[in-house]
Structure formats: C-alpha cells, structure tokens
C-alpha cells in the first residue's frame with residue numbers, strides 16, 4: 140500500500156465500513172489511533188456483550204484472535220474480520236484441549252471455569268467462561284462443594300481464591316505482560332504519589348495485593364475512575380488503557396504502574412491494517428459449526444450469570 144496520510148486512511152475506512160455494513164470493536168489495550176476509529180472500545184466482557192447486540196453484518200475486531208473468535212462464536216452468521224492473524228495471546232496459547240481433556244478425566248466431577256483468554260477448542264471443553272470483570276461474581280454463584288478447575292490464568296484464579304475463599308485447581312498459565320510487573324515498581328510509585336489510588340488488573344501477580352486498592356478489569360478501571368472523587372491513580376495494567384482514561388478524564392492524573400507492561404500483540408494492528416482488512420475482507424474468522432455450538436454454551440452461560 141502506498142503511503143497514505145492518516146486522514147485519508149480514516150476517510151476510506153469510514154466509506155468501506157458503510158459499504159460493508161461493518162462495525163469496529165477495539166480492546167482497551169489497542170493503539171490510540173485504533174481506539175479512535177473504533178465504534179466501541181471496551182474490555183473482553185463489554186465487547187462480548189456488544190458483539191451480541193450489533194445488527195451490522197460485519198464485525199471488524201481490533202484485538203487478539205481469541206476475542207475475534209468469541210465474537211464469531213456469539214454471532215456465527217456475521218462476517219468477523221481481524222486485520223492481523225499474528226495478534227495472538229501468549230496466555231491463551233498456554234492451554235490446549237488435549238491437556239485439559241486429561242485433567243478433566245482426573246477430576247470427573249469438576250466444573251471447568253475458563254477465562255475468555257483461551258482458544259475456542261478450550262472453551263468448547265468448559266462448563267462456563269469468565270472474564271476479569273466477572274470471574275469473582277460467577278465463582279461465588281457456583282455451589283459451595285463444587286470442585287472447580289480454573290483455566291488458564293493462575294494469577295486471576297489465585298486472586299479469585301483470595302477474594303472468595305473457594306478452593307480451585309489452577310492451570311499454570313499466565314500473562315507475561317502482567318507477570319513482568321514487580322512489587323518494587325509499585326512500591327516506588329506509591330512512595331512518589333502517596334495520595335494516589337492503586338488500581339490493578341487481576342492478571343497481575345497476587346503478591347501485589349497488599350499494595351493495591353482494587354483489582355479490576357480494564358472496563359472496571361475506567362468505570363471506577365469516572366465515578367471516583369479522587370483525582371490521582373496509579374494504573375497497574377497494560378499501557379494501552381491510558382489513552383481511554385486520559386480522554387474520558389482530562390482533569391485527572393494517571394501514573395504508569397509499570398512502563399514495561401506493553402503487550403506486543405495488542406500493538407500489531409495499525410490504521411493501514413484496518414484499511415487493508417476492509418478492502419480485502421481479510422482475515423475472516425472461520426470456525427467449524429460444531430465447535431461454534433460447543434464454545435457458545437459456556438460463553439452464553441457466563442453472559443447470563445453476569446447480568
């Protein structure tokens with residue numbers, strides 16, 4: 140593609156969106172230029188709900204592949220596009236269907252609670268899905284004596300165990316971006332800004348809990364900040380969220396919890412990729428019908444229980 144100014148690309152993107160009856164969904168971690176052209180930005184839960192409400196024929200998903208797969212599972216009749224198939228997720232790749240099947244055989248009475256950051260194959264073997272926004276709420280609704288296997292994020296799982304007191308068998312997956320964040324970094328920020336509220340994502344190591352005021356999903360962080368009378372926040376999650384926070388709260392101050400918290404997959408999609416994606420209608424998410432049916436069940440159950 141010849142070099143085009145951003146304004147020209149945005150104009151073409153908007154024209155193609157109309158032509159294809161397309162809506163752009165973007166995760167809160169995406170580049171600012173992508174969040175700016177999106178019709179909706181949000182976290183996994185917000186975008187999953189949005190995917191079920193959209194009447195447009197085409198969903199262009201700016202996020203990572205498991206999110207686009209979730210949109211396809213929830214809206215199988217729509218064309219779901221992602222501009223770059225390399226936008227994977229290290230954590231999602233840490234859980235595979237074969238190993239999960241073997242673990243289920245070892246614990247035949249266990250319920251599999253699966254974080255949406257997982258492949259469609261893993262979801263298809265699960266009883267219910269959760270996101271970082273509703274994991275605690277959903278686990279609290281499960282019968283007290285129910286054995287639970289929690290897949291794939293051991294940090295989110297441990298944070299849920301800590302807040303609910305429930306026992307769970309944890310998969311040993313994690314997000315390398317959030318795992319990189321250290322207690323020392325947060326301690327330093329707190330010393331520099333002692334009056335700031337510390338908001339962290341539950342994919343972070345649970346050992347940071349004593350330093351944190353609230354563990355929240357990215358959507359939860361945005362809501363908390365909007366409704367808070369405080370004006371200074373230390374934000375401990377991926378850097379992409381700062382764009383939305385600053386835009387929605389121009390008078391508040393946001394301090395970076397860790398400048399290392401950058402997800403390379405969430406930074407892959409640029410304006411030119413979105414334009415090419417719409418022009419060529421590439422890449423389309425295709426999943427077998429039986430996989431869609433099996434993966435939809437735990438996601439729909441989650442949407443019901445998180446109402």
Ligand code: SF4
Nearest residue numbers: 228229230314316402
């Ligand atoms: S931030 Fe972590 S969990 Fe989210 S997409 Fe990147 S690697 Fe996956």
